[in-house]
Amino acid sequence: MADKGKKEFMKEAVAEAVRGVLAGDGGPFGAVIVRDGEVVSKAHNMVIRLNDPTAHAEILAIRGACATLGRFSLEDCQIYSSCEPCPMCFSAVHWARIPVLYFGCTRSDAERIGFDDSLLYKMLQDPGEKASFKIKRTGREDALEAFELWEAKTDKVAY
Amino acid sequence: MADKGKKEFMKEAVAEAVRGVLAGDGGPFGAVIVRDGEVVSKAHNMVIRLNDPTAHAEILAIRGACATLGRFSLEDCQIYSSCEPCPMCFSAVHWARIPVLYFGCTRSDAERIGFDDSLLYKMLQDPGEKASFKIKRTGREDALEAFELWEAKTDKVAY
Numbered sequence: 001m002a003d004k005g006k007k008e009f010m011k012e013a014v015a016e017a018v019r020g021v022l023a024g025d026g027g028p029f030g031a032v033i034v035r036d037g038e039v040v041s042k043a044h045n046m047v048i049r050l051n052d053p054t055a056h057a058e059i060l061a062i063r064g065a066c067a068t069l070g071r072f073s074l075e076d077c078q079i080y081s082s083c084e085p086c087p088m089c090f091s092a093v094h095w096a097r098i099p100v101l102y103f104g105c106t107r108s109d110a111e112r113i114g115f116d117d118s119l120l121y122k123m124l125q126d127p128g129e130k131a132s133f134k135i136k137r138t139g140r141e142d143a144l145e146a147f148e149l150w151e152a153k154t155d156k157v158a159y
Numbered sequence: 160m161a162d163k164g165k166k167e168f169m170k171e172a173v174a175e176a177v178r179g180v181l182a183g184d185g186g187p188f189g190a191v192i193v194r195d196g197e198v199v200s201k202a203h204n205m206v207i208r209l210n211d212p213t214a215h216a217e218i219l220a221i222r223g224a225c226a227t228l229g230r231f232s233l234e235d236c237q238i239y240s241s242c243e244p245c246p247m248c249f250s251a252v253h254w255a256r257i258p259v260l261y262f263g264c265t266r267s268d269a270e271r272i273g274f275d276d277s278l279l280y281k282m283l284q285d286p287g288e289k290a291s292f293k294i295k296r297t298g299r300e301d302a303l304e305a306f307e308l309w310e311a312k313t314d315k316v317a318y
Contacts, residue, residue, distance in 0.1 A: 006297050006298070007297065007298055007301075008299050010298035010301060010302065011298065011301055013302075014298070014301050014304055014305050017250050017302075017305035018237050018304065018305050021305060021308045021309050021312060021315075022308075024314070024315075024316070026318070027309065027318070028305040028306050028308060029305070030305065031282075032217060047231055047318055048231065048316050048318060050231075051226070051230055051231045052221075052222055052225050052230070052231060053221065053225065053231045053233075053251065053254040053255040053256075054213075054218050054222055054228075054254065054255075056219055059213050061316050062211075062212065062213055063211055063213055066210050066211050066212065067211075069211070069260055070210055071210055072206055072207065072209075072210045072211060072212045073212070074212075080297075080303045082305055083302065083306075085266075086250060086254075087246055087247075087249075087250040087283055088246075088247050088250035088251050088254060089275065090246075090282070091245060091246040091247035091250065091279055091283070092212065092213050092247050093292060094278075094279050094282065094291050094292065095212040095213065095245075095247060096213075096291055097212075097291075098213040098292055099292050099293065100292060100293045100295065101292055101295070102295050102296070102297045102298075103294070103296060103302075104296070104297065104298045104299045104301060104302025104303075105234055105299055105302045105303055105306060106220035106296075106299070108270075109299070109302075110305060110306075112239050112306075113309055113310055114317070119253075120250055120253050121283065123166050123249070123253065124246055124249065124250070124280065124282060124283050125282075125283075126307070126315065130174065132253050132256075132258075133252060133253065133258050133259060133260055134183050134258065134259045134260070135260050135262070136259065136260070136261050136262075136283070137223075137261070137262060137263070138165050138166065138168055138169050138239075138261045138262075138263065138266075139165070139169035139170065139173070139261075139263045140263045140264055140265070140268070141265025142166075142173050142263060143169065143171060143172075143173050143176075143241045143262075143264045144169055144263075144264055144268065145173055145177065145190070146176035146177050146180060146187040146241055147187050147242075147264060147268060147269075147271075147272050149177055149180050149181075149187060150180050150186065150187035150272055151272055153180060155183070156180075156183075157183070157207050158273070159185070159206055159207060159212075
């Protein structure tokens, strides 16, 4: 893909972010998903509008692209995010099998305007005393029941 | 909360997981969100059913609870997950401000039945050569525009 294309897709992601701020929908983040040089979906952060803490731009763009294409794999797409994705969205890019992520602003830029992911990165490495939530294990023996059922299922769809 | 309560909520999460496997909706994972000793929402993995790679049990349970309560914070809730959450869902618990996470099966149990999060954990620490997707930076100067707009916005909602 030519550099001009990349620059324009990033500008579309930024335009989404701007639209979201002006509408009061959420934080200043936008994302665009591209396939064969065409925009498949675009979205901005809607945490406030939707009362949904998972409604980050990348999550919504991935869900939109999957709905449009009718499949849970975006292995032939690229995602443009106006900012380095948080760990939730980074992981969603992985699960969506998107092979290329472009981002504009960095996590340090985001931290400077009040969106700090550093604790979350630390917790993912080592959920320690300074975690934002407590983590407790319970009922593993019960929980293994569902795994055994999955193992025994002969018509399961791999994903 | 008494241990008996915890055990029962975990059993509800597992029952959701079992329901999902039997319906062919997705992987064997269930989650329940509890507030004041009552179940606010429950969900199972729907990746296959919804063609949505973000439709993990915890994400759907969080979205359900937020829709029911009409707010993006679940700071007065607990989440029960039949399995240790993947990094996407772990991060969603953080963003939802849920103070306590209970889980049953471990990530090792999940890996044994074909759900391996280890590459993703590694990538979140250091996106290196063995990453599942390429990460490229582009257009930061353009992207900072949305951040400047956010900074200048006087009526923004903190979240």
